[in-house]
Amino acid sequence: MCALLAGSGLGVGVWFSRGRDATADERASRSVRVQKERFVRSLLVSGELAAVRAVRITAPPFRGRGPFGIKGLAPEGSHVEPGDLLCQIDNSSLVSTLLTEDLNLEKAENDLVKKEAELEVQIKDLEIQLGQNKLELDKAKLKADIEKSLLSLRDWQDYQFAFQKAKKEYEKTTKSLELANKAAREEVALLRLKREQTAGRIAQLKADIEALEIRADRPGTVLYEIFPPSRWNGEVPRKMQVGDQIFWGWTILSLPDLREMEVRAFVSEVDGGALRPGLRSRIVADSYPGAEFGGTLDHIPELAERLGKATNVRVFTATIKLDRTDPKIMRPGMSVRAEIILDEEEGLVLPRRAVFEENGKFYVRSAQGVKTEVQVRARNSVSCLVEGLAEGTEVKI
Structure with a gap:
């Protein structure tokens, strides 16, 4: 993943002799x-x-056992405005439950109306009965109030008995009406509570269904996040996609601010020790090889991490702060190559092909064919920094 360069080609000095003869x-x-x-x-x-x-x-809290599936996603890289749909999470189970609760609410309302009608009839009958009892009581009282001396003993006793009987009937009906009113209030309250609870569940279901339609609250460009590695996807990191099963709190996508970008550079564990904050870098996007950007190494983590669960390769994910951002061509996730400048110095430089190795030592061959040992202080894919030669010495390549 990483290649250590001892030079970038800036240090190669190549001058061809200018003789006129063919030789x-x-x-x-x-x-x-x-x-x-x-x-x-x-x-x-x-x-x-x-x-x-x-x-x-992130995925909203689900009122039910997870996971829930992703049913739709806004295309990655697309521009969205506030209110645009970003992610549709499968709501089929909630919709099915909502239909059932709608039926339950309709039944609860019908039961309430029916019970109120029944209780109204029952109480009306008792009120009529109470009116009749009151009339009988008043009539019995009139007779019971007649002077005893004006009646025979038998008639007076009959009137007193009739009055007590009418009074008991009136009190009995009054008590029945009170109990009926109390029972009616309790039954109606219970049915209303049931209706309200059902209506509350419906309101919550509608809110949950709406929450599963995740919409943008600001303008931005859609970027999918990484699906957590697991046994379901072979423990290989990849981006979220339609059909994935997710739990609440998982990050599905992001809306990055394209006005300021940075580079996440993957440095092999063996090369991490050469890095330090402040090193300058040159960055080239693979999609735009002609555009070069400058940057500064900003952060190197203390620990290297595995590149993936399926590999033992460990890398440092270093952060390079760009000197400038070009939103016209730069997009999050775009692959780049970064050349981190470790150090630089003045020295004698030759192309690598001018230096050869024999038995662990390095040599060059002069224009006359004489082999001369040199010390190679550093090298890269194109150049070598050497000692042991005089400046201007001509060597073969």
Whole structure:
């Protein structure tokens, strides 16, 4: 993943001899002169662009056992405005429950209306009965109030008995009416509570269904997040996709702020010790190889992490702060190559092909064919920083 460069090619000094005869031209085409130049040691790494700031969109709390499936996603890279649909989480089970609760609410309302009608009839009958009892009581009282001396003993006793009987009937009906009213209030209250509870569940279900339609609250560009590695996906990190089963709180996607980007550079564990904050970098996006951006190494984590659960490769995810961001071409997740400048110095530089190795030692061959030992202080894919030669020495390549 990472290639350590001891130079970036800036330190290669190549001058061909300018003789006019054919022999000199042929010799120049196969030789170079050692020149003192600025030699740069660097580390070439791969990475990706990321937004410095982003709004993360997470799955809402589910009122039920998870997981829930992703039914739809806004296309990655698409621009959204406030109110646009970002993610549709499968709501089929909630919709089914809502239909059942709608039927329950209709039944609860019908039961309430029916019970109120029944109780109204029952209480009306008792009120009529109470009126009749009151009339009988008043009539009996009139007779019971007649002077005893004006009646025979038998009639007076009959009137007193009739009055007590009418009074008991009146009190009995009054008590029945009180109990009926109390029972009616309790039964109606219970049915109303049942209706309200059902209506509350319906309101909550509607809110839950609406919450499963995740909409943007600000403008932005859609970027899918990584689906957590697990036994369901072979423990291989990948981005979220339609059909994934998710739990509440999982991050589904994000809306990055494209005005300020940074580079997440993946540095192999063996090269991490060479890094330090403040190192300058040159960044090239794979999609736009002609555009180069500068940056500064901003953060190196203390611990390397496994690149994935399926591999033992460990990397440091370093952060490179860009000098500037170009929203026209830069997008989060875009792959880049970064050359981190480790250090630089003045020295004698030769192309790598001018230096050869024998038995652990390094040599060059002069234009006359004489083999000369040199010390290679550093090298990269194109250049070597050498000692043991005089500046301007011509060597074969």
